[in-house]
Amino acid sequence: MSNVVQTLSIIKPDAVERNLDGQIKDIFLNNGFKIVQEKKIQLEKQEAEKFYKVHETKPFYNDLCAYLSSGPIVVMILEKENAIIANRELMGSTNPQEAAEGTIRKKFGISIDKNSVHGSDSTENARIEIDFFFKS
Numbered sequence: 001m002s003n004v005v006q007t008l009s010i011i012k013p014d015a016v017e018r019n020l021d022g023q024i025k026d027i028f029l030n031n032g033f034k035i036v037q038e039k040k041i042q043l044e045k046q047e048a049e050k051f052y053k054v055h056e057t058k059p060f061y062n063d064l065c066a067y068l069s070s071g072p073i074v075v076m077i078l079e080k081e082n083a084i085i086a087n088r089e090l091m092g093s094t095n096p097q098e099a100a101e102g103t104i105r106k107k108f109g110i111s112i113d114k115n116s117v118h119g120s121d122s123t124e125n126a127r128i129e130i131d132f133f134f135k136s
Contacts, residue, residue: 006036007083007120008129013071014114016040021074024117027104028078031090037134038076043069051132054125060113067113075133084126087119 009028011021025035043051048065055061080086092103096115099106109115120126 003081004079005081005083005123005126006077006079006130007087007126008118008133009076009078009087009120010068010118011074011076012114012116012118013067013073014110015108015116016072016074018108020108020116024104024108025074025076027090028076028087031086032080033083033087034079036077036079038074039133040072040074041133042072045069051129063113077130077134084120084123088121091117091119 011024015021015024021040025038028035045065048068049056052061052064052068055064078087090104092099092105092109094105094115095112096105096109099109104117105115108117120129
């Protein structure tokens with residue numbers, strides 16, 4: 001039985017600002033992902049706060065929300081067998097300095113905060129995050 005699943009991917013403001021969205025999309029496509037849906041949007045800070053609500057008790061929460069709403073982002077639904085795990089491997093470690101060679105964050109990330117991409121970390125969060133951006 002096939003284990004094709006969907007995950008959410010965000011190309012963050014630092015990468016969009018540097019016009020890297022095309023290159024990052026190509027990396028996903030070249031690694032067997034299908035881009036089911038995508039859109040370029042600008043979040044309000046309140047929307048970013050709602051999106052990152054899971055982190056609201058953490059010290060980096062306010063900076064994270066301010067950053068995600070600081071410029072346009074590209075949100076995508078990616079699909080592939082074991083997409084959540086595959087996407088997290090392809091993105092690399094949250095800290096670009098610790099990310100493996102060949103990962104998106106190693107290649108494009110500026111810092112632990114400006115690490116170019118976000119991806120869902122579980123099946124449950126993928127469903128919640130996809131609904132957040134794509135459920136009308």
